[in-house]
Amino acid sequence: MKVFCGRANPTTGSMEWLEEDEHYDYHQEIARSSYADMLHDKDRNIKYYQGIRAAVSRVKDRGQKALVLDIGTGTGLLSMMAVTAGADFCYAIEVFKPMADAAVKIVEKNGFSDKIKIINKHSTEVTMGPDGDMPCRANILITELFDTELIGEGALPSYEHAHRHLVQENCEAVPHRATVYAQLVESRRMWSWNKLFPIPVHTSCGEQVIVPPLELERCPGAPSVYDIQLNQVSSADFTVLSDVLPMFSVDFSKQVSSSAACHSRQFEPLASGRAQVVLSWWDIEMDPEGKIKCSMAPFCWYLCSLFQWRDHWMQCVYFLPQEEPVVQGSSIYLVAHHDDYCVWYSLQRTRYDRRVYPARPVCDCQAHLLWNRPRFGEINDQDRTDQYIQALRTVLKPDSVCLCVSDGSSALLVGPSPWGRAGIRPHSASFLRIFKKRPELLTSADLEGKKISLLLGEPFFTTSLLPWHNLYFWYVRTAVDQHLGPGAVVMPQTASLHTVVVEFRDLWRIRSPCGDCEGFDVHIMDDMIKRALDFRESKEAEPHPLWEYPCRCLSEPQQILTFDFRQPVPPHLIHAEGSIELRRPGRSHGAVLWMEYHLTPDSTVSTGLLKSAEDKGDCCWNPHCKQAVYFFTTADPRAPLGGPQTVSYTVDFHPHTGDITMDFSLSDTLDDGQ
Numbered sequence: 001m002k003v004f005c006g007r008a009n010p011t012t013g014s015m016e017w018l019e020e021d022e023h024y025d026y027h028q029e030i031a032r033s034s035y036a037d038m039l040h041d042k043d044r045n046i047k048y049y050q051g052i053r054a055a056v057s058r059v060k061d062r063g064q065k066a067l068v069l070d071i072g073t074g075t076g077l078l079s080m081m082a083v084t085a086g087a088d089f090c091y092a093i094e095v096f097k098p099m100a101d102a103a104v105k106i107v108e109k110n111g112f113s114d115k116i117k118i119i120n121k122h123s124t125e126v127t128m129g130p131d132g133d134m135p136c137r138a139n140i141l142i143t144e145l146f147d148t149e150l151i152g153e154g155a156l157p158s159y160e161h162a163h164r165h166l167v168q169e170n171c172e173a174v175p176h177r178a179t180v181y182a183q184l185v186e187s188r189r190m191w192s193w194n195k196l197f198p199i200p201v202h203t204s205c206g207e208q209v210i211v212p213p214l215e216l217e218r219c220p221g222a223p224s225v226y227d228i229q230l231n232q233v234s235s236a237d238f239t240v241l242s243d244v245l246p247m248f249s250v251d252f253s254k255q256v257s258s259s260a261a262c263h264s265r266q267f268e269p270l271a272s273g274r275a276q277v278v279l280s281w282w283d284i285e286m287d288p289e290g291k292i293k294c295s296m297a298p299f300c301w302y303l304c305s306l307f308q309w310r311d312h313w314m315q316c317v318y319f320l321p322q323e324e325p326v327v328q329g330s331s332i333y334l335v336a337h338h339d340d341y342c343v344w345y346s347l348q349r350t351r352y353d354r355r356v357y358p359a360r361p362v363c364d365c366q367a368h369l370l371w372n373r374p375r376f377g378e379i380n381d382q383d384r385t386d387q388y389i390q391a392l393r394t395v396l397k398p399d400s401v402c403l404c405v406s407d408g409s410s411a412l413l414v415g416p417s418p419w420g421r422a423g424i425r426p427h428s429a430s431f432l433r434i435f436k437k438r439p440e441l442l443t444s445a446d447l448e449g450k451k452i453s454l455l456l457g458e459p460f461f462t463t464s465l466l467p468w469h470n471l472y473f474w475y476v477r478t479a480v481d482q483h484l485g486p487g488a489v490v491m492p493q494t495a496s497l498h499t500v501v502v503e504f505r506d507l508w509r510i511r512s513p514c515g516d517c518e519g520f521d522v523h524i525m526d527d528m529i530k531r532a533l534d535f536r537e538s539k540e541a542e543p544h545p546l547w548e549y550p551c552r553c554l555s556e557p558q559q560i561l562t563f564d565f566r567q568p569v570p571p572h573l574i575h576a577e578g579s580i581e582l583r584r585p586g587r588s589h590g591a592v593l594w595m596e597y598h599l600t601p602d603s604t605v606s607t608g609l610l611k612s613a614e615d616k617g618d619c620c621w622n623p624h625c626k627q628a629v630y631f632f633t634t635a636d637p638r639a640p641l642g643g644p645q646t647v648s649y650t651v652d653f654h655p656h657t658g659d660i661t662m663d664f665s666l667s668d669t670l671d672d673g674q
Contacts, residue, residue, distance in 0.1 A: 010461070010469040011658025035074060035099075036529060038144075039514040039522060043308035047294040048144070048174065049081050049518055051286025055140050055172040056085040069093070069138035069166055071123045071145060071158060075525050076103040076116060077517060078142050078174075083115045084519075090116045091134050093123050098528070105524045124161045137166060141173045141252065148227040148296075148314045149343055150178055150250075150282045156340050159256035173253040175284035180247045181297070182265075182280045182318075182345065184326075184334060186273040187238035192380040193373040194221055194276075194319040199385055213365075220321035220361035222368040223344035229548040230279060230298040230315035238277070241269050241326055247280075247336040253288070258340035264333045264348065269326040276323045278334070278345040280316040309506040318345050321361050370462055371408060374545065378460070378624035379408070384605065388458075391599035395454060395489045401447070402454040403483075405439060405476045407462045440479040451485030457492065458605075459597070465543055466628050467595040467607050468497060468653075468660050471563060475658065478568040490565045492597040497561040497660070498608060499593045501647050502551040502619070503586035507544065511631045533633070541593055541628035541662065545621075551592075552617035554582045557609055560651050561660075574653040579646045584617045588645060590631040591664050594622075630664055 038044065059066045066087040070079045073092035082090050092107075094100040100120035107116045119126060119133050126133045141162060145155040163171075196212040248263035250256060269275075286292035298315055299307040324347045326332055333348040337358065344360060363369050367376075378384065396402070435446060459473035477490060484490075511533075513526035560576045582588065594608025607625040621627060651662045 009658055010463040010465060011471050012475050035525060036512060036514060037310060037312045037510045039075070039077070039517045039525070040509045040512065041308060041310045041312070044294055044310070045077070045518050047284075047286050047292050048078055048142075049085075050292045051174040051176070052078065052081045052142060053085040054287050054292070055142075055174050056082060056087050058172055059139055060086060064139060065089075066140055067091075067136070067138045068140045068142055069134070069162065071141070071143045071162060073103055073118065074099060074144070075517075075522050076107045076112075076118065077520060077522070078144065079116045080107065080110055080112050080520050081518065082140070082142060083112050087115070087140065091119060091126075091138060092116055093119045093121060093126060095120070095122045102524055102528050106520075106522055109524060110520055123158055123166065126166060128165065134166065137168045137171075139168045139171050141167045141171050143173075143175075143252070146178070146282075146284070146313065149225045149316055150180060151338060151343065152225070152341055154341060156250075156256055156258035159250075159252055160258045163255045171253060173251075175286050175294075176253055176288050177249055177251050177285045177290070178282055179249040179285075180280060180282045180336065180343070181244050182247045182278050182334060182336060183240065183244045184242040184267075184269070184275050184347075185238040185240055185277050185279055186275065187277050189237040189377075190233075190317060191276040191319070191323065192377045193226065193317070194368075194376060196367070196376065197380045199382070201389060216365040216367055218322075219363055219365035219368065221319050222363045223318075223342060223360045225343065226317040226319075226373045227314045228317060229311075230281075230317075232548045232550070238279075239271060239273055241271055241273055241275055242267050242334065243270065245334060247334070248338075260337070260339045262335055262337050264335045264351065266331055266333050266351075268329050268331050270328065272328045273326060274323045275326045275347055276320060278316075278318040278320065280318060280343070280345075309509070311507070311510060316343075318343070320345060320347060367408075374624045374626075375408065375460070375462075381624060384624075387603060387605060388599065391491060391603045392456075394600055395491065397453070400453045401450045401485075402456055403447075403452045403480065404456045405473060405480075406456075406458045406460045408460065439476040442480055442483065444483065447483060451488070452480065452483050453485050453488055455480065455484065455488060455490045459492070465626075466541060466660075467543075467593065467625065468628075469658075470595065471495070471658060474563060474565055474569050477565055481568055492599050492605075493564075493566055493601075494598045495563045495565065496559050496596050496598070497563075497593060497651070498557050498559050498596055499580070499591050499649070500553050500557045500609065500613075500619075501555040501580055501582060501588055501591050503554055503617075504589045505550045505552075507549040507551070507629075508587075508589040508631075511633075541630040543626035544629050545623070545625075546592065546619070546627045546629075547621045547623040551589075551619055552584065552586055553609075553613035553619055554584045554586045554588060554617060555580045555647070556583060557612075560649065561653060563653075569655050571655060573655070575650075576652075577648075577650040579648045582645045582647065586617070588632055588647065588666055590629050591647065591649070593628040593630065593662075594625070630662060632664060632666060 056066045068079065068082045068087045068090040070090055070092040073079055073094045076092055079090040079092040092103065094103055097120055100118055104118045107113055107118065128134050145153055145158055147153045196216055199210040201208045201210060245265045245267060247265060281296040283293055283295035296313050296315060333351060335346045335348055337344050337346065342360060435442065455477055457473040459470045461470055461472050464470045514522050515526065558580055561574060592608065594606065597605045599605060607622050608627050610620045610622055613619055645666055647664055647666055649662065649664045651660065653660050
């Protein structure tokens, strides 16, 4: 059965109705899930297995049957571990039906159907009693309900309900306890992800400074966590102001509360500075003694030489509502606030009254609601700003009429909504006007009868997910063609799509089949992910901020498509095909694609590689942009290194839809007979 789905096309800006399979959302959810990453997380799996064995043993030592409740079972892995450890019966709850169906098959294939019951419900809907889903309460509670922030997936309400209705009092719990840690730092780089800095502009009249509006400076920002691979942030990018502080713990073996709470820790700053950012992570202890621990600490804080890479759990960056001066040795309080789903932090000079629960900070400048964290960093990138200024100097004249088309630029803006106005205040209304309309609705009266002499774009649009979605600028240029004067300059003049073949150090794991996991056959899960990928996702690229995911270039960068903004969008397909020779040994995990914008013939802004790869192929990526990754499906990412290879590709730009379709294939460079 087919259904019609509406979507806003990020490239053309139009509303489209597409015919999709009725299960498209399921396929997409499975294809983009972190299930493979979790199954590859050996540290997580081993620690859970050890904790489960210990919990079952403690129950058995008391002469009781071991009855397990597994909330969020996924593949059923933890329930199978419990039965193998000696549990008498497991009730495994999974709300996502495709996953619950897969769990039933995985449990059956591994021979545990008589000991594990899969319940396709939310845990709060599970019934108790002779005719219910569970005949009696469980005495072992196993869960994996955590995200990078620990509580962001609703762990607290789920535990709260389970203790009230589904498990015995003082039950065993795996994990037994979680502890959240925090460290206060000063970091201009990370603070640039939260606030706009003044922008100096050198002019013939001297240096001028564009100052952010006062309401943006005073805005406390959004309390939402920014989760990143903290290991990829250089220690030179921040100054540590505090020790690592244990902020609060949750004992999962007892009644849990999802009510709002505050936890303060007094400390003496290690150095004087500007307190701006709180770095945070958590660990879970699988047993009451805390001997079996799984930590999310970045490896520079890790106490052992072994470090487990994972992407389903990372580290947290929180921004204080305002930067605060701190003095070395002068005591202060760091306060962690949380409700049922969200954590945020504040600094206090005196002991905090824990009976007062302030509301979460709310952004009142709009910018934090409309721009993501990398966008703040991009606007604050002075080198990038200088590049645009230098390019503008070559084309601007005293009588220039400039139309700027981007979301959130500090010049004249045209956009489909007020998004572009966030945080921007014109210095002089006589020189700057902001239009709240779609570009195709722009009239000559709006321009006061003038013709545009410079059409300018970064380009950046908040609706863009993939690098080429910002080709919306080209469609805007086409829509305003009638308003362009003779000899009008369009900047950027052109754009180009580039690609390079890479070997990832770790990111390949999110697409790699697992096969056997801790002795359990999970091929059914692998097959389900493959079917979901084959439905569509395997032929599409997906966005990743590659500065967080180290990789090596196996080929030289190659330009594969060009787009001429000086002309309207053409009516015909733009097609490219060719091959890429791999010049360095390695495992070909995928192709990375990005856009480069040519402001002038001598000035180019790259959203991908910032410089040529070094001899070993190490990559330096634009930290403000997500690059597109097309994962290869024809090669085992863990296979032994082979001989030279080439990658063949076909790439098409479809002007009517704005879509870019692509296909890559690996082949040996040697003939079969050689």
